Amino acid sequence: MPASLSLGVPTTRLAPSPTGALHLGNVRTFLITWALARRLGWRIVLRIEDLDTPRVKPQTIALTEDLLTWLGLAWEGEVVLQSRMRDAHVLAMQQLASRSCVFPSPKLRSEGLATETPQSAPNEGAHEMRFGPELRPPTRPSEFADDAPTWRFATPNETIEFTDLFAGPQRVCPASTVGDFVVWSRREGSPLGQAAYQLAVVVDDAAAGVTHVVRGNDLIDSTGRQLLLLRELGLPAPAYVHVPLVRGSDGKRLAKRHGDTRLDAYRARGVRAERVVGLMAAWCGVLPREQPQEMALAEFVERFSLATLSQEDVVYGPQDEAWLLGESQRSGGTR
C-alpha cells in the first residue's frame, strides 16, 4: 500500500513513447492527466519511454517536448529518459534474482523485439508465446547476470485484484494470460540486455515518487504484471486511473492506418492548440460530444471531471477532423 509515499507530494507522470510523434489519443490521455494533476495538486514529471525501440531519434524526443509545451503542458524537474535508468533497472533485477523469482531463458521466435512494449505485449490469445511453470528451469539462479537472451518473471498462479479510480474493481490473472513474462531482454546486435517495459515502468515510477498513474485502459492487463513486480521489489503500488482509448471508425486503437492524426501534422496545417483542447473537451465529457468549441487549457482544467468522463472509448470520426481543420466553420457550420 502506498503509505510511505502518501507522506510525500502526490506525483503523476506523462510517459510518452517516442516511437512516433504524439497523436490525438495520447493527447487525450495527457490532458486528462494534466487536469487531474492541476485540480488535485499533483506534481507532474515527464518520462520519455525510449526503451521501446532500438532507434529513438533525439529529434523525436525534442518534438514530443515541444508539442507538450505547445499544448500548454509543463513538468517539474529534469526530463527522465528511460534509457538512462539502467543502473536502477539492474539493481531491481538483482533484487528479483535474490528472491529467486526471475530466470534466464531463450527468446521465443515471436519475441524478436528488443523489449516487450505495451503495444506489442503478448496478451490473451498469444498461446504459442506463453511460458509457463513447465518450461522453467529446475533451479533458479540467485544472482542476475546480463548474459541470457531474456529473463522472465516466474508468474505465480494467482488473480490480482485492484480498484482503479476510474475503471473500478479489476481482476487480472497474468499467469493465465501471459504466463512468465519477459522482464529483461537482449537488444538486437548488442551484447547487453535492457529492462522490458513491465520492469522499467515500475522501477522508474518508484524512482520518481509516482503515486498516481493515469494511462490508457489497454494497460489494465499489464497492471497485474506490474503489481506482482512491485510486490517482489517491496515497492508501494501507485493508484491507477485507466481511461478509455481513442479508436478509429473501424474500432481499432488510433494509429497510422487512420490517417495522419499526429499532433504535429495538425499544428503544421495551422490548427491552434485551443482547437485541439476544444476537441478534447468534447471527447472528455466537458462539452457535448458533437459540439467541440475552442477552449483554453485553463478552462479545460476547471471544467474537467472524472464523473462526466465516459467509460466508453472515443471513436474518432471524419466530423472530428473536419472540425479540427475548421472546415465546418468555412462551410457555415453544417455537418
Ligand code: GLU
Ligand atoms: N509509454 C506508454 C504509451 O505511450 C505508456 C506506458 C505507461 O503509462 O505505463 O502508451
